[in-house]
Amino acid sequence: MSETPAKQETPQSRRSRFLGLARATRDTYIPRLAESVTSLTGLSRGPNDAFDDSGRLIVPKDATITLFPSYTRKIDDEYLVDVRGWLWCPGLMTRKNRLILSLAKQLTRSSNPARQEQVVGKLEDEHLSQDVYNPDDSSESSVESDLTSISTTDTRRDTTAELQSSSSNSSSDGLLKQRMGSFIARSLPNIEIRIIVGSEEVYPTDVLKQALLTTDVNGHFETTIRVKYKPSVVQVQPLQNETIFAMQDVMIYSSNGLAIISDIDDTIKLTGVCGDKRDLMRKLLLSDINSWNIPNIVAWYIDFYKSHNVSFHYVSNSPWQLYSVINEYFKTVKLPLGSIHLKQYSGNIITNLMEPSSSRKKKSLYKIVEDFPNKSFICVGDSGEQDLEAYVDLAVKYPKNIKAIFIRYVTDSLSDVDDMKIMKRLMRIQTMAEARVKKANADSDVNLIDLASNPASPEERKAKLPPMVPKKPSNLKGKNLTRKPPPVTPPQRVHTDSDLSDLKTQDIPPPLPSRSATNVDVGRPWSPPPKLLSDLQTIYHFHDFEELEDIDSKGAAWIRRLISAIYRLEGTDTQIKIFTDEDEDFFKTSLEIAQKQVQS
Numbered sequence: 177m178s179e180t181p182a183k184q185e186t187p188q189s190r191r192s193r194f195l196g197l198a199r200a201t202r203d204t205y206i207p208r209l210a211e212s213v214t215s216l217t218g219l220s221r222g223p224n225d226a227f228d229d230s231g232r233l234i235v236p237k238d239a240t241i242t243l244f245p246s247y248t249r250k251i252d253d254e255y256l257v258d259v260r261g262w263l264w265c266p267g268l269m270t271r272k273n274r275l276i277l278s279l280a281k282q283l284t285r286s287s288n289p290a291r292q293e294q295v296v297g298k299l300e301d302e303h304l305s306q307d308v309y310n311p312d313d314s315s316e317s318s319v320e321s322d323l324t325s326i327s328t329t330d331t332r333r334d335t336t337a338e339l340q341s342s343s344s345n346s347s348s349d350g351l352l353k354q355r356m357g358s359f360i361a362r363s364l365p366n367i368e369i370r371i372i373v374g375s376e377e378v379y380p381t382d383v384l385k386q387a388l389l390t391t392d393v394n395g396h397f398e399t400t401i402r403v404k405y406k407p408s409v410v411q412v413q414p415l416q417n418e419t420i421f422a423m424q425d426v427m428i429y430s431s432n433g434l435a436i437i438s439d440i441d442d443t444i445k446l447t448g449v450c451g452d453k454r455d456l457m458r459k460l461l462l463s464d465i466n467s468w469n470i471p472n473i474v475a476w477y478i479d480f481y482k483s484h485n486v487s488f489h490y491v492s493n494s495p496w497q498l499y500s501v502i503n504e505y506f507k508t509v510k511l512p513l514g515s516i517h518l519k520q521y522s523g524n525i526i527t528n529l530m531e532p533s534s535s536r537k538k539k540s541l542y543k544i545v546e547d548f549p550n551k552s553f554i555c556v557g558d559s560g561e562q563d564l565e566a567y568v569d570l571a572v573k574y575p576k577n578i579k580a581i582f583i584r585y586v587t588d589s590l591s592d593v594d595d596m597k598i599m600k601r602l603m604r605i606q607t608m609a610e611a612r613v614k615k616a617n618a619d620s621d622v623n624l625i626d627l628a629s630n631p632a633s634p635e636e637r638k639a640k641l642p643p644m645v646p647k648k649p650s651n652l653k654g655k656n657l658t659r660k661p662p663p664v665t666p667p668q669r670v671h672t673d674s675d676l677s678d679l680k681t682q683d684i685p686p687p688l689p690s691r692s693a694t695n696v697d698v699g700r701p702w703s704p705p706p707k708l709l710s711d712l713q714t715i716y717h718f719h720d721f722e723e724l725e726d727i728d729s730k731g732a733a734w735i736r737r738l739i740s741a742i743y744r745l746e747g748t749d750t751q752i753k754i755f756t757d758e759d760e761d762f763f764k765t766s767l768e769i770a771q772k773q774v775q776s
Contacts, residue, residue: 226311267360363395488514
């Protein structure tokens with residue numbers, strides 16, 4: 177068979193070949209180059225665009241604005257409206273978030289103490305910081321997915337007996353997801369938002385005061401807006417997407433009268449901040465909200481509000497990520513509404529809850545008092561943290577405003593041996609201070625505890641002198657020794673188990689603080705006036721304060737803390753009282769104090 181000859185190709189001209197090469201270059205390389213440039217500049221034009229034409233990040237559709245309760249005050253003819261909030265969107269199931277949720281599940285389910293301690297150590301890692309929204313992370317799964325799929329090798333090591341039933345696990349997973357959601361959420365930084373302050377009267381929209389603000393690196397925003405009209409509501413929305421917004425009623429506080437500054441954790445909400453870290457996390461993540469209730473304290477606050485119409489400011493060491501849980505608790509137990517002041521989350525869940533709170537609260541405490549210079553305040557805290565020092569610092573700086581400091585007793589917070597023994601001593605110190613104030617008011621020259629260095633008058637000294645001892649007859653006197661006897665070394669006392677038990681069972685009066693002792697809890701040296709040393713020594717008949725420090729360092733520290741607070745507040749009208757939940761007389765007296773402040 178003969179083959180059909182192939183068709184001979186017509187040779188292309190040089191010009192045609194050049195044009196073909198140019199077209200291939202245009203179709204292949206130019207789109208790739210354009211894609212690379214737009215990805216670098218952020219000016220993507222596709223259907224899943226993350227930036228607008230101006231290069232600004234587009235707020236995702238699932239973003240949420242959380243407004244924190246703030247107050248509004250009136251100065252002259254203007255209203256100053258405080259606005260604070262957080263712009264965020266749900267977190268993604270990143271490797272870090274999977275680890276956080278897995279550790280939280282292990283901590284709440286495992287009954288092995290060693291295992292729990294290991295998990296707590298991992299949760300205290302400083303690298304567990306808040307996520308920031310990144311459009312490139314869209315490939316990750318959402319936290320809204322089923323948490324039962326989260327498991328690690330460590331989780332599988334727990335035996336079946338240590339785990340709850342499957343139905344209970346499913347319920348606890350949902351609660352854990354809800355309460356951990358804010359910790360693994362993604363903040364939206366550098367987003368422009370518009371704030372509109374509404375009016376009680378009808379005004380055109382263009383007349384209402386507006387303010388433009390940009391969220392910070394943590395997605396938070398805070399500002400004070402001045403308006404001429406009486407405000408009613410605040411509305412906040414991103415400039416790019418007006419379908420995302422939040423609204424909040426305005427709370428207008430009187431510029432005078434009485435206000436309560438209150439801690440939250442272990443003061444009005446049973447948290448267990450000074451207890452075991454594992455119990456703290458269990459209460460936070462899985463406990464029923466009603467189990468946090470402290471009925472006597474809640475009823476006391478309600479009586480304050482109903483009887484005297486006082487305003488409330490809740491200042492806590494908890495991070496803002498717990499606001500939704502705190503708000504739910506307030507609604508459940510029906511606590512009086514008030515402004516809420518929390519702290520910025522630093523990335524360590526447990527440390528954020530258990531770290532000393534004095535310095536963290538200082539900014540919020542000072543701002544509240546400075547915003548209401550004509551108001552009287554009662555400060556309420558607990559013995560589990562450093563609320564006493566924080567409030568004393570505030571009273572020293574604003575002595576005319578702080579009328580009372582009330583500290584709620586928290587179990588196992590006063591002593592290493594016996595809380596009630598130390599509590600009795602603290603009560604006696606408080607009674608001495610109150611009696612001293614009454615004496616000072618009645619007669620400025622007579623004090624039970626003389627904080628001043630004024631010497632007693634001749635008549636007072638004469639009245640206190642012991643009876644004279646008659647002279648010994650000369651014939652009964654012994655002969656003088658020609659040489660000194662050898663020194664006698666007293667035997668060293670050794671503490672025995674019976675000594676420790678006696679200290680716990682006997683009502684030993686409070687000891688005398690040493691002049692060289694240092695208050696490690698407060699951070700300032702212990703240096704009471706010399707007159708205090710003799711007065712306390714006379715009252716308590718106990719001269720060895722170092723002995724108590726060896727046996728009960730926490731109790732000794734609390735004695736120093738209270739006496740230091742009393743002396744720092746010398747010359748002010750501020751009262752200090754440590755109380756228990758069962759002290760009905762205290763609750764009655766405190767309401768009387770509030771009534772006097774309201775009437776004045």
